[in-house]
Amino acid sequence: MSIDPTARLAPEVILAPDVTVGPGVIIEGPSRIGRGTRILAHAYIGPHTTIGEGNLIGFGAVIGYEPQDYAFTGEESYTIIGDHNIIREYVTIHRGTKPGSATRVGNHNFLMALSHLAHNAVVGNHVIVVNGALVGGYVEVADRAFISGNCVIHQFCRVGTLALMRGGSRTSRDVPPYSIIDEAHIVRGLNLVGLKRAGFTSSRIAPLRQAFRLLFARRGNLSLALERVAAEVPLTPEVSHLLDFIKSSKRGVALGPRRSGNDEL
Numbered sequence: 001m002s003i004d005p006t007a008r009l010a011p012e013v014i015l016a017p018d019v020t021v022g023p024g025v026i027i028e029g030p031s032r033i034g035r036g037t038r039i040l041a042h043a044y045i046g047p048h049t050t051i052g053e054g055n056l057i058g059f060g061a062v063i064g065y066e067p068q069d070y071a072f073t074g075e076e077s078y079t080i081i082g083d084h085n086i087i088r089e090y091v092t093i094h095r096g097t098k099p100g101s102a103t104r105v106g107n108h109n110f111l112m113a114l115s116h117l118a119h120n121a122v123v124g125n126h127v128i129v130v131n132g133a134l135v136g137g138y139v140e141v142a143d144r145a146f147i148s149g150n151c152v153i154h155q156f157c158r159v160g161t162l163a164l165m166r167g168g169s170r171t172s173r174d175v176p177p178y179s180i181i182d183e184a185h186i187v188r189g190l191n192l193v194g195l196k197r198a199g200f201t202s203s204r205i206a207p208l209r210q211a212f213r214l215l216f217a218r219r220g221n222l223s224l225a226l227e228r229v230a231a232e233v234p235l236t237p238e239v240s241h242l243l244d245f246i247k248s249s250k251r252g253v254a255l256g257p258r259r260s261g262n263d264e265l
Contacts, residue, residue: 004041016053031064034083046095051081058089058113064103067094067119069137078102082125085109093117097137106143118155130167142177144198146191160245162198164191174249177242178208179216185254187216200238207234211242216256222246 003009003021012029015021019033022041027033031045034053039045043057046064057063064079066072077096084107087093091111096102097119105117106125115129118136124143129135133147136155141147145159148167153159160177171185178195180188190212195205210233215225226243233239246253 010047022059028064040089046079048076048095049079049081052083052085052107054084055081056086056088058087058091060090061087062090062092063087064093064095067097067137069097069119072097072119073099075099077119079104081105082107082109085111087111088113090114091116093121094119096120112149124161144194145175146194154251157251158245158249161241162191162194164194171254173251173255174245174253176216176253177245178238179212179254181254187212187254187256189216204236204238207236207239208242210234211239215242215246219256219258222253222255 001015001017001019004023006023007021007025009027010029013027014032016033016035018035020038022039024042025039027045028047031047031049033051036054037051039057040059042059043061044065049064076099079093079095080102082105085105088111090113093103101120103117103119103121105123108125109123109127111129112131114131115133116135120138121135123141126144127141129147130149132150134152136153138156139153140158142159142161144162146164148165150168151165152170154172157171158174160175162178163175164180165175166180166182169182171181173185175181178191180191182188190209211229214228226246229243
């Protein structure tokens with residue numbers, strides 16, 4: 001264990017034997033930090049925070065501080081970080097608002113500098129959040145999503161697995177799995193590069209392509225488009241997941257453009 005003498009740790013903090021704590025770090029308790037995690041200079045870890053194994057906490061990062069929410073009354077809530085995450089400089093992750101609730105980050109995620117996860121956000125595994133992106137309260141980000149620089153996600157939205165938000169895009173609707181969106185929640189096509197990198201074969205991609213053409217090539221009646229997909233497209237696990245995601249949406253999903261012209265269909 002390596003703890004810089006200028007670091008301040010509360011008595012209730014539990015550190016694994018090989019944790020590294022840099023200069024000026026503040027860790028409030030009760031908190032628990034797992035094996036092999038490195039906490040760089042001037043980071044802050046709030047109370048009721050659990051950080052797993054093999055994480056990097058960057059310079060000046062703030063994890064587990066009070067949420068920016070008028071509903072917060074100071075009661076006990078949590079921040080739970082999994083294993084092998086890279087959380088770069090000045091990232092902010094706030095703890096849950098309601099008593100007993102938590103903000104959660106899974107495993108193998110890369111949160112780049114100055115990105116923000118608000119209270120009660122849930123981030124899956126292998127997610128990338130690029131510099132300056134803002135993830136609102138209660139947002140759910142599924143595995144392998146890619147949130148580009150300076151994106152903005154409204155509270156309570158969902159971002160589906162392997163979805164890609166292009167730089168500077170924003171959404172107040174759910175982002176469908178496997179999609180590319182830009183501007184204000186406009187679906188531009190299928191995330192072919194992400195699918196191929198995730199090991200999808202052509203035979204798995206083809207039905208998704210069919211489904212996306214029917215759903216998002218042009219803005220129209222989504223209910224009718226869902227019926228056409230169910231009737232005309234092979235219901236592979238991925239297509240079924242896409243349909244279930246759309247049907248379960250409470251905020252509505254991102255839409256195709258008003259005119260045809262999607263570039264990845």
